[in-house]
Amino acid sequence: xxxxxxxxxxxxxxxxxxxxxxxxxxxxxxxxxxxxxxxxxxxxxxxxxxxxxxxxxxxxxxxxxxxxxxxxxxxxxxxxxxxxxxxxxxxxxxxxxxxxxxxxxxxxxxxx
Amino acid sequence: xxxxxxxxxxxxxxxxxxxxxxxxxxxxxxxxxxxxxxxxxxxxxxxxxxxxxxxxxxxxxxxxxxxxxxxxxxxxxxxxxxxxxxxxxxxxxxxxxxxxxxxxxxxxxxxxxxxxxxxxxxxxxxxxxxxxxxxxxxxxxxxxx
Numbered sequence: 001x002x003x004x005x006x007x008x009x010x011x012x013x014x015x016x017x018x019x020x021x022x023x024x025x026x027x028x029x030x031x032x033x034x035x036x037x038x039x040x041x042x043x044x045x046x047x048x049x050x051x052x053x054x055x056x057x058x059x060x061x062x063x064x065x066x067x068x069x070x071x072x073x074x075x076x077x078x079x080x081x082x083x084x085x086x087x088x089x090x091x092x093x094x095x096x097x098x099x100x101x102x103x104x105x106x107x108x109x110x111x112x
Numbered sequence: 113x114x115x116x117x118x119x120x121x122x123x124x125x126x127x128x129x130x131x132x133x134x135x136x137x138x139x140x141x142x143x144x145x146x147x148x149x150x151x152x153x154x155x156x157x158x159x160x161x162x163x164x165x166x167x168x169x170x171x172x173x174x175x176x177x178x179x180x181x182x183x184x185x186x187x188x189x190x191x192x193x194x195x196x197x198x199x200x201x202x203x204x205x206x207x208x209x210x211x212x213x214x215x216x217x218x219x220x221x222x223x224x225x226x227x228x229x230x231x232x233x234x235x236x237x238x239x240x241x242x243x244x245x246x247x248x249x250x251x252x253x254x255x256x257x
Contacts, residue, residue, distance in 0.1 A: 021140075
């Protein structure tokens with residue numbers, strides 16, 4: 001999985017490409033989000049447009065860091081999850097925990 | 113490491129894949145991708161293929177993490193069959209002591225929503241049409257109609 005992190009005004013934007021599943025993908029995203037939170041940033045946008053699959057370890061990671069960022073006054077917002085990603089998040093009852101946006105700009109600006 | 117054999121028969125029951133893998137995330141990815149490629153060849157519709165792919169991913173991940181304690185020296189077996197009725201059947205067997213599926217928590221309960229684990233078997237049951245646990249829970253058999 002490709003993981004690209006960049007600062008976008010008031011948020012950290014994480015662009016993912018590839019399946020988010022157990023192994024290097026989940027480990028890499030965990031490390032990226034730990035670094036963001038440890039640096040003091042709590043506003044995170046994750047673009048899922050090129051993520052065809054999220055498994056339960058990926059879901060666990062997302063909700064755990066959603067809780068961590070919210071506890072520190074921030075949040076994690078999702079951009080363009082695929083229909084299968086939405087289906088998976090809905091099946092396990094966590095879809096409504098996240099705000100979902102059509103594009104990066106809208107997600108970043110929602111933090112204002 | 114993945115040892116692979118592919119076979120078939122004319123009786124209506126086909127063994128499409130029979131794999132033994134070391135208990136690593138890389139092997140999980142390799143087998144999930146191999147099964148996905150077979151499902152494409154079988155012209156399984158995308159939505160159904162996605163559901164099978166994710167269920168296989170979850171079953172193999174559980175086998176690695178819980179059945180093998182993440183020990184790469186242990187071996188997991190995965191079989192992909194098509195039964196007489198044309199249903200896809202996947203069996204994953206691990207060397208672990210098994211577990212009690214009925215003891216699993218409901219991930220929809222408020223106290224579990226933010227948990228970082230405990231969704232795999234629930235997902236499998238939602239994604240597949242029939243799920244059966246054997247050998248004390250160390251073998252899972254899943255059907256997609």
